[in-house]
Amino acid sequence: MISMVPFTGKVLTEERLELGEGPSYDALTDCLWWFDILGKTLCQLHIASGNFTKHELPFLGSVFAVVDDKQHLLASDKGLFLRDAVSGTLRPYVEIEPGKAENRSNDGRMHPSGALWIGTMSRTAETGAGSIYHVAGTTVTKLFNAVSIPNSICFSPDGTIGYFNDSKVNHLMRVSVDPATGLPTGEPSVLIDQSARTTGVIDGSVVDAEGTIWNANWDGGAVDRYAPDGRQIARYEMPARRVTCPAFFGAKFDRLAVTSCFEGLSAEALKTDPLAGATFELGIAVQGRAEPRFKL
Secondary structure, eight states, X not given: OOOEEOOOOEEEEOOOOTBEEEEEEETTTTXXXXXXXTTTEEEEEETTTOOEEXXXXXXXXXXXXEOSSSEEEEEEXXXXXXXXXXXXXXXXXXXXXXXOTTEEEEEEEEOTXXXXXXXXXXXXXXXXXXXXEEEETTEEXXXXXXXXXXXXXXXXXXXXXXXXXXXXXXXXXXXEBOXXXXXXOSOOEEEEEOXXXXXXXXXXXXXXXXXXXXXXXXXXXXXXXXXXXXXXXXEEEOSSSBEEEEEEESTTSOEEEEEEBOTTOOHHHHHTOTTTTOEEEOOSOOOOOOOOOOOO
């Protein structure tokens, strides 16, 4: 059995977010970006100075990607938007699920080809109401249907393997992917089965330069590290139960940020989980890598 490694990190910001999600580091500006999905907020932390800024959004944002030094891409319940990197001005880019106002975006990540994988789900987490899509330029392709809570979308460093999870099923899936396009070339198979667990859910994940998977275990209060074959390497304790997603950051991408949430916790539960919704640094050196940019 994998032993728990005590938390040696720190709180990056104590700002409590109801649903902290989607962290991503922009090396151009030395900023870590992430969302409070339910709070309609984009958070920005300048790493060198520690300056923290909250940007109000007109939608439920969940995924941030860099396009270039002038603009960002945001995924939301209203579709994909381009954001001016200086002014913050938003303009619609492409719809993901036109006509499905009951759904919102959730987890997503950039493929090395410059395409985006983005998952959708019902606002009430209705079983099977969501999907996972591939976005290349303005072309949107549905990849996987009948997904309830899409999470753990990430890719091997060479772009030949994709991973994803439906948190209601709690299976981390593995699928072969065309490295040139980011489109699947085979059928998904189960890599990690946690469906029998009574606590802890596979939430957001990221893959390091060695190909190992770092997963935020929601309600399990931990970050798990897995080998590409699904073997668990380590489990790192976190000071909040409901951690949601990791991201590499720093000049060498050797630091790991982890978001969390307090969504669904009662007032009584919050008394025993006072850092729920804060954003953390794991506190160990990792061999991370930069997130690919989105290609318009």
